[in-house]
Amino acid sequence: MLGTGLLQGLAVTAKNLVGSFHDPARLPTLEYPEVQPQLPEAYRNFPFLVSESAEDPMGTLRCVACQICEKECPPQCIYIEKSKDKKPDAAGKQQIFPAVFVIDTSVCMSCQICVEVCPFESIKMDQVFAIATTERFGSLLLTREQLAKPNSYYHQIHPTEAAEVDRRLAADRQAAEDKAKAAAAAKSAAPTPPAKPATGGPAA
Amino acid sequence: MSAPDSSFLAPPAGSQVRAVHDEFHGDLLEVSMGPHHPSTHGVFRMIVTLDGETIVKLKPVFGYLHRNHEKLGENTSYLASMPYTDRLDYLNSMTNNWAYALAVERLAGLAVPARAEYLRVILAELTRLLNHSCLAGFLLQDCGCSGTPLMYAFREREKILDLFESLSGSRMMCNFQRFGGCRVDPSADWLAGVQQLTDGYGAFLDEFEALLTGNEIFMARTQGVGRLAAPLAISAGVTGPVLRASGVAHDLRKVDGYGAYPQFDFRVPLGDHGDTYDRYMVRILEMRESIQILRQALARLPDGPIMDPKAKLRGFRPKAGEAYGRIEGPKGEIGFYLISDGSPNPYRYRVRPPSFINLTILEDLCLGHTVADAVIILGSVDIVLGEVDR
Amino acid sequence: METVEQIRDRLLARFPGATVEVRSNPSPSGQHSLLLGAATAREIAQFLRDDPALRLDQCSNVTGVDWPEKEVVETTKTTVPDPAGGPAKVVEQKSRRLEPGCLEVVYHLYSIALRHGPLVLRLRTGNRTDQVTLPSLTPVWRACEFQEREVFDLFGVRFEGHPDLRRILMWDGFQDHPMRRDYVEPDDYEWEPTPHGAVLAKAKRHYPAPAPAAKP
Numbered sequence: 001m002l003g004t005g006l007l008q009g010l011a012v013t014a015k016n017l018v019g020s021f022h023d024p025a026r027l028p029t030l031e032y033p034e035v036q037p038q039l040p041e042a043y044r045n046f047p048f049l050v051s052e053s054a055e056d057p058m059g060t061l062r063c064v065a066c067q068i069c070e071k072e073c074p075p076q077c078i079y080i081e082k083s084k085d086k087k088p089d090a091a092g093k094q095q096i097f098p099a100v101f102v103i104d105t106s107v108c109m110s111c112q113i114c115v116e117v118c119p120f121e122s123i124k125m126d127q128v129f130a131i132a133t134t135e136r137f138g139s140l141l142l143t144r145e146q147l148a149k150p151n152s153y154y155h156q157i158h159p160t161e162a163a164e165v166d167r168r169l170a171a172d173r174q175a176a177e178d179k180a181k182a183a184a185a186a187k188s189a190a191p192t193p194p195a196k197p198a199t200g201g202p203a204a
Numbered sequence: 205m206s207a208p209d210s211s212f213l214a215p216p217a218g219s220q221v222r223a224v225h226d227e228f229h230g231d232l233l234e235v236s237m238g239p240h241h242p243s244t245h246g247v248f249r250m251i252v253t254l255d256g257e258t259i260v261k262l263k264p265v266f267g268y269l270h271r272n273h274e275k276l277g278e279n280t281s282y283l284a285s286m287p288y289t290d291r292l293d294y295l296n297s298m299t300n301n302w303a304y305a306l307a308v309e310r311l312a313g314l315a316v317p318a319r320a321e322y323l324r325v326i327l328a329e330l331t332r333l334l335n336h337s338c339l340a341g342f343l344l345q346d347c348g349c350s351g352t353p354l355m356y357a358f359r360e361r362e363k364i365l366d367l368f369e370s371l372s373g374s375r376m377m378c379n380f381q382r383f384g385g386c387r388v389d390p391s392a393d394w395l396a397g398v399q400q401l402t403d404g405y406g407a408f409l410d411e412f413e414a415l416l417t418g419n420e421i422f423m424a425r426t427q428g429v430g431r432l433a434a435p436l437a438i439s440a441g442v443t444g445p446v447l448r449a450s451g452v453a454h455d456l457r458k459v460d461g462y463g464a465y466p467q468f469d470f471r472v473p474l475g476d477h478g479d480t481y482d483r484y485m486v487r488i489l490e491m492r493e494s495i496q497i498l499r500q501a502l503a504r505l506p507d508g509p510i511m512d513p514k515a516k517l518r519g520f521r522p523k524a525g526e527a528y529g530r531i532e533g534p535k536g537e538i539g540f541y542l543i544s545d546g547s548p549n550p551y552r553y554r555v556r557p558p559s560f561i562n563l564t565i566l567e568d569l570c571l572g573h574t575v576a577d578a579v580i581i582l583g584s585v586d587i588v589l590g591e592v593d594r
Numbered sequence: 595m596e597t598v599e600q601i602r603d604r605l606l607a608r609f610p611g612a613t614v615e616v617r618s619n620p621s622p623s624g625q626h627s628l629l630l631g632a633a634t635a636r637e638i639a640q641f642l643r644d645d646p647a648l649r650l651d652q653c654s655n656v657t658g659v660d661w662p663e664k665e666v667v668e669t670t671k672t673t674v675p676d677p678a679g680g681p682a683k684v685v686e687q688k689s690r691r692l693e694p695g696c697l698e699v700v701y702h703l704y705s706i707a708l709r710h711g712p713l714v715l716r717l718r719t720g721n722r723t724d725q726v727t728l729p730s731l732t733p734v735w736r737a738c739e740f741q742e743r744e745v746f747d748l749f750g751v752r753f754e755g756h757p758d759l760r761r762i763l764m765w766d767g768f769q770d771h772p773m774r775r776d777y778v779e780p781d782d783y784e785w786e787p788t789p790h791g792a793v794l795a796k797a798k799r800h801y802p803a804p805a806p807a808a809k810p
Contacts, residue, residue: 074280111290452706
């Protein structure tokens with residue numbers, strides 16, 4: 001009968017209207033900013049740099065300025081200058097570090113390719129999305145001081161991923177130590193060259 | 205320049221207002237629809253020549269969103285083009301990613317593990333659900349049904365976007381597929397969420413259809429409007445639901461059998477008249493088939509790795525050669541044509557954009573109809589300007 | 595579907611005097627192509643569409659490729675016998691030649707009726723400057739209409755027999771063809787003062803450092 005389709009449709013809208021008062025499945029909107037959204041753990045926004053300690057973020061950056069992320073970044077929003085000198089990293093090895101590390105967040109498109117290509121687990125995605133600034137250029141250009149956030153913060157926002165990263169880094173460090181020990185043991189086990197008997201050999 | 209002649213505004217002395225129309229009688233009127241008009245789904249412009257209210261000529265004008273996507277692709281590495289493909293058809297980033305990954309896998313000879321193939325199918329079908337729901341909503345918006353169906357469609361779409369966000373980290377710009385597999389292995393919770401959505405989507409479709417499919421006004425507005433004959437559709441390279449609504453059984457999931465699709469049991473809905481109503485109906489039926497595919501894929505999702513061990517993230521350089529890979533995106537055949545010269549960047553990177561090529565027949569569909577019908581016909585062809593203009 | 599070689603042989607038998615070459619593709623995709631001479635391209639396309647064994651009724655993708663001129667250095671080794679009776683000497687000769695550039699248009703054809711494909715067709719222009727005319731395949735497949743306009747717009751290939759050859763993505767008054775390899779982008783857009791190599795160089799060019807103020 002003509003008109004039944006219309007009435008059926010009106011019944012649906014009536015059901016949704018009533019449902020929106022008691023059924024959360026029919027009213028999924030949030031009263032932002034009074035109610036803050038629950039971000040999933042995987043949520044990503046702009047990158048940040050991981051430092052080992054919160055007290056000395058510049059001294060304990062994991063980044064060694066290898067510039068892979070700068071090359072791979074699709075919109076070319078990262079700019080890095082290598083340091084002239086070296087400083088020890090978390091494992092005590094002498095490494096160069098970024099003297100300048102800038103991310104232009106007005107260009108960044110949050111694709112996280114920098115995170116994927118980083119071999120040192122030093123750049124990760126942040127979850128801060130309220131980033132309005134009063135100025136277009138300068139404020140959106142984040143320097144390494146603004147980018148550095150401690151590892152504890154990383155654990156806070158991506159707990160599963162951060163735990164895995166820590167496990168992997170610890171395993172790598174252990175493997176490196178084992179290798180160094182094995183090399184040292186092999187060196188000490190080898191017969192000392194007879195050319196230098198006077199020095200008395202290496203200290204035990 | 206002389207002052208504009210406004211004498212026609214005032215009725216000539218001693219005559220009725222009707223004389224205004226007499227002055228235009230028999231003349232053609234050229235109207236520029238768009239680019240800043242909500243019914244054109246973005247910055248799209250049609251130069252429409254009207255005889256009264258009937259369209260006698262229609263020329264689409266593109267390029268307002270042109271950013272030379274292909275040139276960008278040739279100036280960056282293969283991996284760095286992946287996030288740019290998200291931005292082609294920004295409703296369907298998962299299928300864009302897949303099409304590009306497929307082309308690169310053909311070019312470099314990478315194999316995709318079974319679990320990754322199933323994941324790709326799950327994500328592609330979720331994308332199809334969200335695209336077709338949105339399309340039905342937008343189409344009704346174009347018909348003048350202001351808001352209600354679109355909001356219902358967006359409410360369901362939001363659930364799918366939440367799933368995408370919790371898997372890939374971003375709602376729309378997923379950047380999820382990689383050459384030789386997928387980026388993240390989903391957790392059991394996520395798969396349970398997809399299962400829940402799949403189980404609930406049928407009820408939403410029932411409700412949506414109760415609202416629209418039998419609605420007399422909607423039928424009167426769409427049936428017989430914008431008929432597309434099958435021979436023209438094939439010759440014009442039209443693909444996707446628009447082609448199938450004209451009765452051509454051509455679905456790349458069946459024809460090419462790419463990915464894990466040969467392992468699933470599903471049907472390809474076909475239209476009969478090729479009009480706007482059929483294009484709407486084919487999409488509704490396709491969503492029902494997508495739910496079937498999702499059920500099977502979730503039930504049979506194999507364990508295992510999600511990346512080809514041969515795949516390299518850094519320093520990826522395929523050997524010289526070329527490849528064309530295509531998949532059945534929600535809007536039609538999305539393909540990528542790549543020429544490699546052995547360097548880290550593609551020598552030629554070409555996107556075959558389905559919505560751009562589907563617009564070839566827009567003029568043929570609109571001729572003889574009124575301006576209001578042109579809006580509906582454009583809505584039923586389903587374009588996204590990010591992909592049309594690239 | 596028949597192999598590209600079989601199709602070439604059938605085409606050569608059907609169109610004596612036509613240029614049909616197989617361009618092999620070394621990549622694992624194995625999509626080899628046929629390079630057609632421009633003179634008979636449209637007849638061949640029509641034949642491919644109507645031939646009952648092929649019925650390539652869908653032209654899926656049309657695109658251009660720019661191959662600029664490039665200098666090729668060839669090394670030829672010749673063995674010269676020593677007139678004095680000693681061991682033969684190997685003389686290396688290096689020759690440089692300029693490989694002429696061209697614009698190429700690539701068509702990917704599929705059959706919806708017989709569900710096979712792709713057959714890749716290639717057409718080449720004489721050079722990149724004045725001999726850039728190719729026959730349009732729009733009369734054979736409507737799908738070429740917008741895509742050939744795009745190739746004309748971005749690469750500058752003129753299609754003879756196209757019903758409406760205008761720019762499609764760039765605006766009408768635009769001069770150059772942006773997808774060519776030697777295209778130089780105009781230096782007139784807004785820059786952002788970010789410390790990136792190319793952008794910074796551009797910014798310095800536009801806004802040179804102010805000259806030191808002259809002493810009074």
